[in-house]
Amino acid sequence: MQTFTNNKNLTIFNQTHFNGWEVVPGYPLCTEYLESIEAVLNRALSEHPRTLVVRFDLHLPYIVDCPDYPSEIDTSVVTRFFSSFESKVKWDFNKKIKMGGRPHPCTVRYIWAKEINKSLGHHYHVALLLNKDRYYGLGDYSSVGDNLAGKIFEAWASALKCTPHEIKSLVYFPDDSPCYRLDRNSQDYAFLCNEVFRRLSYLGKFYTKRYGDKTKNFSRSNR
Numbered sequence: 140m141q142t143f144t145n146n147k148n149l150t151i152f153n154q155t156h157f158n159g160w161e162v163v164p165g166y167p168l169c170t171e172y173l174e175s176i177e178a179v180l181n182r183a184l185s186e187h188p189r190t191l192v193v194r195f196d197l198h199l200p201y202i203v204d205c206p207d208y209p210s211e212i213d214t215s216v217v218t219r220f221f222s223s224f225e226s227k228v229k230w231d232f233n234k235k236i237k238m239g240g241r242p243h244p245c246t247v248r249y250i251w252a253k254e255i256n257k258s259l260g261h262h263y264h265v266a267l268l269l270n271k272d273r274y275y276g277l278g279d280y281s282s283v284g285d286n287l288a289g290k291i292f293e294a295w296a297s298a299l300k301c302t303p304h305e306i307k308s309l310v311y312f313p314d315d316s317p318c319y320r321l322d323r324n325s326q327d328y329a330f331l332c333n334e335v336f337r338r339l340s341y342l343g344k345f346y347t348k349r350y351g352d353k354t355k356n357f358s359r360s361n362r
Contacts, residue, residue, distance in 0.1 A: 151345070160336040163344070172343035175359045176250055180336060182362065183248050183268040188323040191271040192335050193287070195317060197263040197295055198309040216298050217251055217263050221360075224267075224294035231290075245273040250359040252342040255349055264342050267291075276318050283307060 150170040156162065157173045183190045197220065225247045235242040248268040255261045269287075278286025283293070283303040295310055296303040319335045322328060348356040 149345075152343075157336075157340070160340070161333050162340040163337055166341075166344035166346055168340060168343045169345060169357070172252075172357050173340060175357070176336065176339045176343060179248050179250055179268060179359050180332075180339070183246075184321065184323065184332075186246055187270040187272070189271040190321045191267075191269045191274050191276070192319040192321065192339075193267040193269070193277060193317060194313060194319075194338060195265055195267075195291065196311040196313075197265055198311065199261045200299070200306075200309065201260060217253070217265075217358075219298035220294050221247070221249055223297040224290060227290045227294060228269075243270050243272040245270040246362055248360045248362055250339060250342055250357075252348070252357045253355065254347040256347050266339055266342065271320055271322070275320070277312065280312055288312070 148171075152162070152168040152170045152173060154162075155164065157168075157170075158177060160177070162168060162173070183192075197217070199216070228245055228247055232242050232245070250266045250268075252264045253261065254264065274287050277288040277291075278284060280286075280288035280292075283289050289303070292303040292307055292310055296306045299306055299309075316338075319331060319338070321331055321335065325331075342357065350356065
């Protein structure tokens with residue numbers, strides 16, 4: 140197995156299928172990243188047989204290349220995003236309990252990849268995996284509302300120490316299927332799972348990632 144030149148701990152995957160899953164074509168992929176994606180997907184579906192998978196990108200504000208850039212734009216910004224998002228999910232759960240509801244529990248799982256290119260600068264590709272019985276979809280994301288998309292806007296704003304309206308343009312939901320709804324009892328379950336893994340395998344590509352600066356390019360939830 141061929142190791143990656145810029146990081147000898149990573150190995151290159153150049154085949155069309157990984158453990159039976161179709162992968163995105165046209166890129167050398169990282170075997171270890173694909174293993175992580177598969178593990179998170181399997182754990183999500185094991186706990187929540189009906190799982191919502193949401194894909195979106197988080198962009199950083201343009202920062203002039205200087206040593207005293209704002210402290211909120213650092214390597215822990217994506218960690219702060221997930222911490223804020225999880226707290227909002229928990230708060231929402233407790234609110235519904237206090238109102239007499241019986242909301243479904245929801246373990247927040249995620250995968251992210253940090254990339255950089257000349258046109259977009261630093262940005263994060265993110266996938267959230269949630270209980271579909273709790274969150275069916277994003278809701279209207281043309282504005283910051285009281286829905287799942289609103290929680291994403293608010294969490295990124297919290298991570299950047301801005302208001303949601305200031306950072307709304309920095310959150311990008313792709314036009315082609317930002318959401319996938321997986322149901323282990325549905326007839327198209329195997330097909331959709333394969334589509335999800337193929338879509339998420341894009342996060343495992345080496346291209347546009349920067350190595351050697353002691354920051355993470357890829358990570359995922361441990362649950």
